[in-house]
């Protein structure tokens with residue numbers, strides 16, 4: 001209940017009833033996020049290929065597979081490529097590959113409809129920060145660093161679906177692929193530097209405008225666009241095919257165009273930058289793919305508005321609260337919370353600690369829990385990461401690719417290089433620990449710098465205004481238990497989103513926190529509450545009461561400002 005203290009909550013605690021929601025098979029679900037890509041080819045710069053473009057390479061490959069169908073994307077070639085782990089290497093077709101393609105074109109051509117479905121489901125979460133390029137650099141990058149995350153890559157390799165051309169086919173090849181696969185040996189030879197690293201299949205190196213035929217072939221079942229994709233990835237492609245429509249059909253372009261209108265200036269700038277120099281329809285594809293990737297804070301803002309809520313339910317399966325002290329018990333606990341509150345929340349915040357406590361099974365329970373969260377509800381993965389750059393890369397991969405979470409809590413203590421991996425993809429966000437809610441936050445975070453400002457104000461400014469300024473995708477953890485600090489931080493960074501735990505069990509004052517932290521637009525502060533909801537007799541009623549109390553205070557505050 002709102003305002004309930006830890007003690008009160010403990011006293012009132014009851015064991016939650018057994019979850020009603022049945023777990024789905026989520027191991028696959030989380031891994032397929034790797035495949036999710038807009039039907040866009042990728043970028044034109046090495047930077048794009050190496051940095052943000054973890055997935056577009058696959059996208060390009062998959063997309064072009066559609067257009068060229070059997071002509072240049074042989075099933076056997078795909079298997080070969082997959083074995084080599086080279087998902088995304090645009091290279092010209094070798095005769096061998098083309099011939100292999102001719103042997104089994106039907107698989108390649110049959111793929112798109114299902115593949116499109118799959119990509120649509122996963123697409124929301126896996127849109128790259130930057131498209132990958134159809135240049136040699138991109139090919140190399142793709143080969144060395146497969147676009148898909150580890151799990152996804154494994155899946156892909158098992159399914160042998162990734163190796164496909166990045167460029168659009170000529171009319172001839174499109175026809176060949178679609179109708180006369182045995183003529184596949186006539187596939188384009190230009191740009192013929194076969195990707196030896198990937199052992200990859202025949203792919204033209206340079207993008208070209210798709211032909212009508214290619215467009216038609218690719219457009220059999222356009223995706224709904226990444227933002228419509230459910231997180232649970234329940235519609236996994238049963239054929240194991242990742243193919244995505246390659247060509248910009250009207251249907252595919254329309255939602256992307258709409259999305260493009262909604263993107264923030266930073267995203268728009270990235271789109272302009274990355275599509276510059278790319279000609280014709282492929283520019284449209286790139287723009288569409290990028291535009292459909294809402295930035296993390298756009299997604300959060302949209303959800304907060306749609307649900308009319310700033311409440312974030314914490315998924316903290318404390319052992320003491322479980323009916324059964326096991327990973328399964330933790331999963332059921334979370335499943336029940338999600339089931340009861342999913343229409344009331346702006347976000348969910350699973351805390352890794354409570355799952356890790358159950359070892360490998362706990363990690364599985366976490367993955368299954370994440371898969372239950374509706375696709376339009378942002379996830380804050382509370383893991384408080386941050387390390388040297390190369391290790392943070394792995395942490396970011398774990399949070400964003402393997403677990404497919406939208407955001408993660410991070411420590412600023414290691415500095416800018418430790419945070420960069422969490423910030424380079426605008427569709428993901430990092431919540432930087434700034435002034436935490438616990439009493440010990442005074443020990444270091446409140447130290448006064450020679451400039452006279454407390455360390456937490458410095459952290460707020462340096463993280464949000466400098467380190468994260470490229471994509472504006474850092475928020476700040478500012479506990480709701482220290483309103484004075486919150487006020488100072490709000491003054492330093494007026495627009496930044498706060499994640500403000502401390503309401504409920506930790507005794508924070510909701511009205512004081514909202515007064516100090518809310519932005520004039522009635523947004524800008526996300527209030528995670530765990531035990532105050534999970535320990536209530538009816539978590540739903542408690543969540544509803546919190547949401548309503550928050551909204552009443554928001555209304556009061558925005559009316560007075």
Ligand SMILES: O=C(O)c1cc(=O)[nH]c(=O)n1[C@@H]1O[C@H](COP(=O)(O)O)[C@@H](O)[C@H]1O
Pocket residue numbers: 314316349351382409435436437438477478479501502503504505506528529530531532
């Ligand atoms: O990063 C966090 O989420 C966090 C930061 C902070 O300053 N204080 C804080 O309590 N948290 C987390 O927020 C949740 C608070 O839980 P309750 O006190 O039960 O609502 C726990 O998962 C904490 O680990």
